[in-house]
Amino acid sequence: MNKEKSGRLFWMLFKSTFVLSAFTFGGGYVIVPLMQKKFVEELKWIEADEMLDLVALGQSAPGAIAVNTSILVGYRMAGLLGALVTVFGTVAPPLAIITIISYFYMNFRENPIVDALMIGMQAGVAAVIVNVVIGMVSGVVKQRDIINTLLLLAAFIASYFFDVHVVLIIFLAGLVGFINLSYRAKMGVGK
Numbered sequence: 001m002n003k004e005k006s007g008r009l010f011w012m013l014f015k016s017t018f019v020l021s022a023f024t025f026g027g028g029y030v031i032v033p034l035m036q037k038k039f040v041e042e043l044k045w046i047e048a049d050e051m052l053d054l055v056a057l058g059q060s061a062p063g064a065i066a067v068n069t070s071i072l073v074g075y076r077m078a079g080l081l082g083a084l085v086t087v088f089g090t091v092a093p094p095l096a097i098i099t100i101i102s103y104f105y106m107n108f109r110e111n112p113i114v115d116a117l118m119i120g121m122q123a124g125v126a127a128v129i130v131n132v133v134i135g136m137v138s139g140v141v142k143q144r145d146i147i148n149t150l151l152l153l154a155a156f157i158a159s160y161f162f163d164v165h166v167v168l169i170i171f172l173a174g175l176v177g178f179i180n181l182s183y184r185a186k187m188g189v190g191k
Contacts, residue, residue, distance in 0.1 A: 009078055010085050012043070017070045017089030022097075026125030028058075028065030029132050035066075036135075039073055046076065052139055060170045066090055147180045 016038050024031045032055050039046045046054070054076065058069030067090050074086030108114045140152050151173055158164040183189075 006078070010082065013074055013077060013082055013085045014089040016043070017074075017086045018093060021066065021070075021090045022093035024066075025121055026128060028067075028069070030125055030128045031066040032069065033128065033132050033135060035069060035073065046073065048139070050076075052136065055136075060174075147176070151176055 020031055020034050020038060024034055036048070036051050036055075040048050040051050054072040055065070055069055058065050058072055061068045067087060070086040070090040071083045074082035074084070076082075078085070137152065140148050143149075155169050155173055158169055159166065
């Protein structure tokens with residue numbers, strides 16, 4: 001890759017993650033569909049299945065899902081330097097915004113307009129999270145893999161009804177996925 005092309009790639013990685021992070025409110029699950037739209041649909045850098053995998057990895061690692069996923073996207077596109085560029089692009093906007101807000105927090109903490117704005121943002125965030133869940137579930141179901149579909153259902157039931165810790169669910173799901181893939185590879189079964 002020549003310097004001009006790599007410079008453009010790094011600029012696009014930074015600009016994309018910076019803009020996504022600057023204009024997305026509500027946490028990591030809100031930014032995930034926007035990352036998918038940007039990197040899968042618009043830029044066509046990553047396949048949809050691979051993006052799902054990156055999001056799953058980002059969710060399983062400690063820390064913010066948006067930051068973790070952006071690191072994985074950056075690393076996938078341009079190695080370690082790409083990861084550094086995307087993590088900086090992702091954390092710079094919230095860092096700046098929170099720094100500014102902290103200076104003025106005491107002045108607008110009890111303002112009814114700000115309170116109403118926050119309640120409205122919560123409703124919007126809830127809708128985006130529901131959209132992410134529907135998209136991820138439909139992606140798993142579209143694969144028509146009964147093991148993955150049952151695993152999805154079992155993970156939901158374990159978490160929602162039995163309050164099983166998410167780390168245990170992730171570990172067991174990963175183990176079942178590994179066994180499933182190993183079995184399929186051994187049997188010569190394709191996707």
